Amino acid sequence: MGTDTYVNIGFRMRADDMGDKGIPSMLATVARVLASRTEDAALVQDGNWLLLTRVGGILRRHNVALWYEEAFDNIPGE
Numbered sequence: 001m002g003t004d005t006y007v008n009i010g011f012r013m014r015a016d017d018m019g020d021k022g023i024p025s026m027l028a029t030v031a032r033v034l035a036s037r038t039e040d041a042a043l044v045q046d047g048n049w050l051l052l053t054r055v056g057g058i059l060r061r062h063n064v065a066l067w068y069e070e071a072f073d074n075i076p077g078e
Helices: 015-036 070-074
Strands: 006-011 040-045 049-055 058-061
Touching (some): 015 040, 015 070
Parallel strands (some): 006 040
Antiparallel strands (some): 049 058
16 A cells, blocks of 8 residues: 655635735745645645645646636746
């Protein structure tokens, strides 16, 4: 029986931090982690909201209505 290797990234932010700075900073951090590692990964915000997964090298966005904007595609570090 093999051992699964993965990265689980979680963030907690106050609602007033999410907009201009919070989400872009979070995504830039996640982009740096994903670029430096090859494991499967999950980005979970506040322990409740699955935002991103990478499984088998394929990145998928989840719950995009809650957080995603096209401007986030150009965040430094991605």
